[in-house]
Amino acid sequence: MTGFEKTPGWLDWYAGPSRPEFRLPEGAVDAHCHVFGPGEEFPYAPERKYTPCDASKDQLFALRDHLGLTRNVVVQATCHGADNTAMVDALRASGGRARGVATLRRDVTDAEVRELHEAGVRGVRFNFVRRLVDAAPQQDLLDIVERIAPYGWHVVVYFEAADLPDLRDFFLSIPVPLVIDHMGRPDTAKDPDGPDFEAFLDFLRARPDIWCKVTCPERLTVSGPPALDGERRAYRDVVPFARRVVEEFPDRVLWGTDWPHPNLTDHMPDDGLLVDFVPHIAPTPELRRRLLVDNPTRLYWPEAD
Numbered sequence: 001m002t003g004f005e006k007t008p009g010w011l012d013w014y015a016g017p018s019r020p021e022f023r024l025p026e027g028a029v030d031a032h033c034h035v036f037g038p039g040e041e042f043p044y045a046p047e048r049k050y051t052p053c054d055a056s057k058d059q060l061f062a063l064r065d066h067l068g069l070t071r072n073v074v075v076q077a078t079c080h081g082a083d084n085t086a087m088v089d090a091l092r093a094s095g096g097r098a099r100g101v102a103t104l105r106r107d108v109t110d111a112e113v114r115e116l117h118e119a120g121v122r123g124v125r126f127n128f129v130r131r132l133v134d135a136a137p138q139q140d141l142l143d144i145v146e147r148i149a150p151y152g153w154h155v156v157v158y159f160e161a162a163d164l165p166d167l168r169d170f171f172l173s174i175p176v177p178l179v180i181d182h183m184g185r186p187d188t189a190k191d192p193d194g195p196d197f198e199a200f201l202d203f204l205r206a207r208p209d210i211w212c213k214v215t216c217p218e219r220l221t222v223s224g225p226p227a228l229d230g231e232r233r234a235y236r237d238v239v240p241f242a243r244r245v246v247e248e249f250p251d252r253v254l255w256g257t258d259w260p261h262p263n264l265t266d267h268m269p270d271d272g273l274l275v276d277f278v279p280h281i282a283p284t285p286e287l288r289r290r291l292l293v294d295n296p297t298r299l300y301w302p303e304a305d
């Protein structure tokens with residue numbers, strides 16, 4: 001009993017995922033996942049916009065091993081605000097097999113950034129999705145960038161496709177590498193070769209240090225079918241979008257499960273089937289090795305590259 005009550009309609013993560021048919025290459029990284037609490041040990045932030053179910057580091061590491069992954073990048077979830085202790089606890093318990101992305105406030109001190117770096121944090125996340133956070137002023141974010149730049153960190157940005165035109169110039173003014181969450185959330189009911197997704201690709205072309213996570217087909221799909229009950233044709237509407245990114249930017253794409261899949265109310269995917277989705281978006285062994293192993297290792301474990 002944690003004293004926290006899940007947001008109504010919130011779906012728990014999928015227990016007992018299937019074992020993927022696709023065998024992940026040696027050293028594969030889940031470059032986008034989260035821990036939630038447990039709330040009793042790591043309380044959710046007062047300013048959060050949802051209350052999740054608990055999803056602990058041990059459960060995350062068990063999923064890693066079950067799916068055949070080697071490492072995790074644990075991204076600070078908005079339900080923990082700028083209190084990074086649950087995420088840092090996961091990094092410290094991972095024996096070097098997890099790196100992290102933090103949320104910081106403008107008044108963060110150099111000593112705090114250094115401590116996060118020593119724990120394995122390598123990026124800061126700026127979130128512009130209104131249902132998740134009230135966005136901070138852009139000047140505050142640039143002040144944070146000044147703090148993290150000396151450590152070689154990058155900035156992870158989460159935004160909706162419709163907001164890219166307004167945010168593009170701000171993003172391009174950030175003087176450290178950028179990593180885009182969930183492919184910039186395209187509307188997959190639209191044409192993957194149409195002007196909206198072309199504008200996103202054009203943004204990626206604007207600088208060679210903009211990376212893109214080809215994640216979350218379960219969030220982006222419009223026509224499904226869901227990755228459940230052994231479905232082999234899950235989320236086919238998302239494939240052409242992700243594949244365009246993987247094929248044009250093979251050296252700066254990242255993949256992750258997004259476990260425990262915050263805020264899904266329609267269905268909760270079987271994470272084993274999410275792994276089986278990968279060969280559809282990265283059709284050759286070479287593309288898969290870069291997406292799953294080489295790229296995330298270069299960004300998060302450069303010393304092991």
Ligand SMILES: O=C(O)c1cc(C(=O)O)oc(=O)c1
Pocket residue numbers: 076077078079132181219258262263
């Ligand atoms: O789309 C979302 O609801 C979502 C939320 C969070 C978070 O709350 O941090 O992170 C994600 O990667 C995706």
